[in-house]
Amino acid sequence: MKEDEDREEERRKEKARLERTLLEEAQEVHKRKAEEDAHKSEGQKEAEADEEILKAISNKKKLFSDMELAQGIQYTDPLPTSWRPPRFIRERTEAQHSKLREKYHILVEGDDIPPPINSFTDMKIPSVMVKHLKSKGIVDPTPIQIQGIPTAFAGRDMIGIAFTGSGKTLAFCMPLIMFALEEETKLPFERGEGPVGIILCPSRELATQTYENMMAWTAALHEGGFPALNTLLCIGGISMAEQSHVFNKGLHVVVATPGRLMDLLEKKRFNLESCKYLCMDEADRMIDLGFEEDVRTIMSFFKHQRQTLLFSATMPRKIQDFAQQSLIKPILVNVGRAGAANLDVLQVVEYVKQEAKMVYLLECLQKTPPPVIVFSENKNEVDDIQEYLLLKGVEAVAIHGSKTQEERQYAIKSFKSGAKDVMVASGVASKGLDFNDIQHVIIFSMPKEIEDYVHQIGRTGRSGKTGIATTFVNMNTAEQTLLDLKYLLMEAGQKVPPFLQSIEDPRAVQGGSLKGCPVCGGLGHGISNCPKLEDNQRRTMASHRGQDTDGF
Structure with a gap:
């Protein structure tokens, strides 16, 4: 009897449950969620909202070619190389490696990490090259080179993060030079063969500078008895006919901007069948909106597995996550926080009214x-x-995106040679360009994105030297930008002026965690109000509007 009553009770409950409307269930779900939210701190809510936005904007497509994606090709092991560290370094314990990394503030992540080596000779770089570097004042490797060069020599995919002026260019050029020498020595390249590797840069100026370094280093090796290596500069604004002599021989290295490289590959001026090395300098800019599809198109020309290296001074979490998915067992080499300012630069921030800027x-x-x-x-x-400076008798040149290639080249050449004392520049000159002995950078108008500020002040304080960066701010500067700047100064142990000290962080008031933005690396805001994300979305909408009106 009791069992029948229990069964009847169960049936009644089941019937009542089935009779409940979906609306009632939805109301209960909302009620439960509201109760859960009530127990969460503002910081937790903001963190969850940021995570949702990050998931929404994360690019699911990896950095593979269309053929690899279509055929489901996945590489699981890094490319093998013939390089091995000297025996005495191989015999060191992991504790000894860690101690050396700690000494140089090198952070590493990944599996089977190659050892750090703090001598060019012990890296097995040819003595003629070591001698040439010494003649240029480069005696010992910098922290990014200590870990980065052995990692690249070992054939490993790599994400290299280090502050501006820390020697990243040598860290990714030297391995490519050595790989190209090895291939040329085995069997000399003939017309139509190559390249062994490509270095991609986001701007013509940065590509030109990298090309000049590559030419100087390969010339030094050739003078020392090594085979000659041919390097092609592949950028817009220059005639490829001027470099036709490079195509008459085998091609070892291509230094390029994405647009011109795509053009030459589509015209079949050369191919990537034997290309095994791809490096992206200022990689966060390259993978960001505007270059990402270009890079993916370039990837479609690769026929085989390649070693991929991504380098930058600013590498936000979004880009790091994307790179981790795209590379093969990558090693992250980080010297200081990604996006942190160079500690060799004295940062001076001054409040200057708009109308007083020129005089000041x-x-x-x-x-x-x-x-x-x-x-x-x-x-x-x-x-x-x-x-204004010319009127005041100051020898000044200007460079920005609307100048012709000839004007830009003249400005850089005359400034580098010392013929001109001041270069006035837009952001185009801040990404990786290396000028000798710049003691002072003046930021006349503070950029919205803190990443751009880090790159701009990084034109001074390079290669271990010190420098000054003076930044003008006023009421026209967005408060959020000032907050990013305040945290950056605090992190670098710099003096924070009173007007910046007085700006309060609303997240701190709410008790939220101040982890910084995963999109741009700024410490003064979260992803929900990131200026870089807003700009990207605005550009995307503009491009869609442009496509919509193409047919009219």
Whole structure:
């Protein structure tokens, strides 16, 4: 009898449950969620919201060619190389390796990490190259080179993060030079063969600078008795006919911007059948909106597995995650926080009213002897500053995206040679360009994105030297940008002026965690109000509108 009553009770409950409407269930779900949310701190809620946005914008497509994606080809092991560290280094314990990394503040992540080596000779770099580097004042490897060069020599995919002026160019050029020498020595290249590797840069100026370094280093090796290596500069604005002599022989190295490289590959001027090495300098810019599809198109020309290296001073979490998915057992080599400012730069932030900027600029130019770089975010302002300085008798040149290639090359050449004392530049000159002995950088208008600020002040304080960066801010500077700047100064142990100290972080008031933005690396905001993300979305919408109106 009791069992029948229990069964009847169960049937009644089941019937009542089935009779409940979906609306009631939805109301209960919302009620439970509201109760859960009530127990969460504002910081937890913000962290969850940020994570949802990050998932939404994460690119699911990996950095593989269309053929590899279509055929489901997946590489599981890094490319083998003939290089091995000297025996005495191989016999060191992991504790000894860790101690050396700690000494140079090198952070590493990954499996089977090659050992750090703090001597060019012990890296097995030819003595003629070591001698040439010494003649240029490069005696010992920098931290990114200590871990980065052995990692690249070992054939490993790599994400290299180090502050501006830390020697990243040598860290990714030297392995490519050695691989190309090895291939040329085995069997000399003939017309139509090659390249062994490609170095991709986001701007013509950075590509030109990398090409000049590559030419100087390969020439030094050739003078020392090694085979000659042919390097092609592949950028817009220059005639490829001027470099036709390079195509008459085998091609070892290509230094390029994405657009011109795609053009030459599509025209079949050369192919990537034997290309085994791909490096992206300022990789976060390359993978970011605007270059990502170009890079993916370039990938479709690869026929085999390649070693991929991504280098930058600023590498936000979004880009790191994307790279981790795309590379093969990658090793992350990080010298300092990604996006942190160079500690060799004294950062001075001054409140200057908009109408007083020009006059105060002249005062600031008296702080140090030339050469000096002045940055502005506005092309028209760049021209105005140059004109004002010329009127005041200051030898100044200007460079921005609307200048012709000839004008840009003239400006860089005359500034580098010392013929001109001041270069006024838009952001185009901040990404990786290396000018000798810049003691002072003046940021006339603070960029919205803190990444750009890090790159701009990084034009000074390079290769272990110290420098000054003076930044003008005022009421026109967004409060969020000022907050990013405040945290960056605090992190670098720099003096924070009172007007920056007074800016409070709403997240700190709410008790949230101040992890920084995973998209741009700024410490003063979360992903929900990231200026870089807003700009990217605005550009995407603009490009869609452009496509929609193409048929009219």
